[in-house]
Amino acid sequence: MxxxxxxxxxxxxxxxGIRAILDNDDGIEVVAEAADGAEAVDLVRRHRPAVVLLDIRMPRRDGLSAAAEIRRVMPETGVLMLTTFGEDEYIVKAIAAGAAGFLLKSSDPRELTAAIRAxxxxxxxxxxxVAHRVITELAGPRLGTGAQARSRVEALTDREREVLALVGEGLSNAEIGRRLFLVEGTVKAYVSSLLSRLGVRNRVQAAIVAYEAGLV
Structure with missing residues (x-):
């Protein structure tokens, strides 16, 4: 599918350009295009895509506001933000809005399709x-220093730390399950637990903590 x-x-x-790349991949279907954030929210409601690629800066309604609204009304739709260098402050806000990923517009086409699948x-x-910049320049002051991250991670069980490390590597629940020989439902429960215990809102923030704590 x-x-x-x-x-x-x-x-x-x-x-x-993005459509041309995706149209060449038999495993990806572009269901709609939007020219601004407000239109994107409307089209997500109508088409229920698995993933929405959102430019951070758009007219009428920017990508940050659109991401937050999409996560509210269609939480099953993953938000992948399109960014450029020099938009660091927007990336931090997008993490808070619940974005699941970040991709430079200048990225290799293979990275685009890999990000969508992830x-x-x-x-x-x-x-x-952008990962290194997000983690070292942005995440630290907002999500805690390395020492604080290590302290938070120490409160987790050994299995939760294993799961967190794999979240930090960008693995899905199914992939983590195969790596640790666990059923996907069990992995989901571990992820939910560690998000709560770390005090983070989503997997991106959890991945940053994993990096800060030296698990990845």
């Missing part, structure tokens, strides 16, 4: 080209 995707970007050429599978995705 194909991964249903919605593309939201105010630049027509960007939308066309988010569709319920995993967090940080582009390797």
């Amino acid at each position: 194909s991964v249903r995707v919605l593309i939201a970007d105010d630049e027509a050429m960007i939308r066309a 988010v569709a599978a319920g995993a967090a995705y940080l582009s390797p080209r």
Whole structure:
């Protein structure tokens, strides 16, 4: 079954370029395109895609506001933010809004499809080209220092730490289950527990804590 995707970007050429890449992948179906955040929210309600690609800065309603609304009304839709260098402050806000991943617009096409599949599978995705900046320059001051992260992780059980490390690697629940020989439902329970115990809202924030604590 194909991964249903919605593309939201105010630049027509960007939308066309992304669609051209995705149309060449038999496992991905572009169900709609939006030119602004307000239209993206409406189309997500109508088409119920598995993943929405959201440009951070758009007219009428920006990607941050749209991401928060999509997570509220369609929590089963994964939000993958499209960003450029120089938008660090928006990335932090997008994490808080519940985005599941971040991808540079200049990324390799193979990374685009990999990110879509990861988010569709319920995993967090940080582009390797922005992950280090997010973790070292942005996450630390907001989610805690390395020492604070290690202290928080120490409160977890051994199994929860194993699961957290794999969340930090960007694995989905199914992939974690195969790695640890657990059923997917059990992994989901572990992830829910560790999110609560770490005091984070989503897998991206959990992955950052894993990085800060040295688990990844």
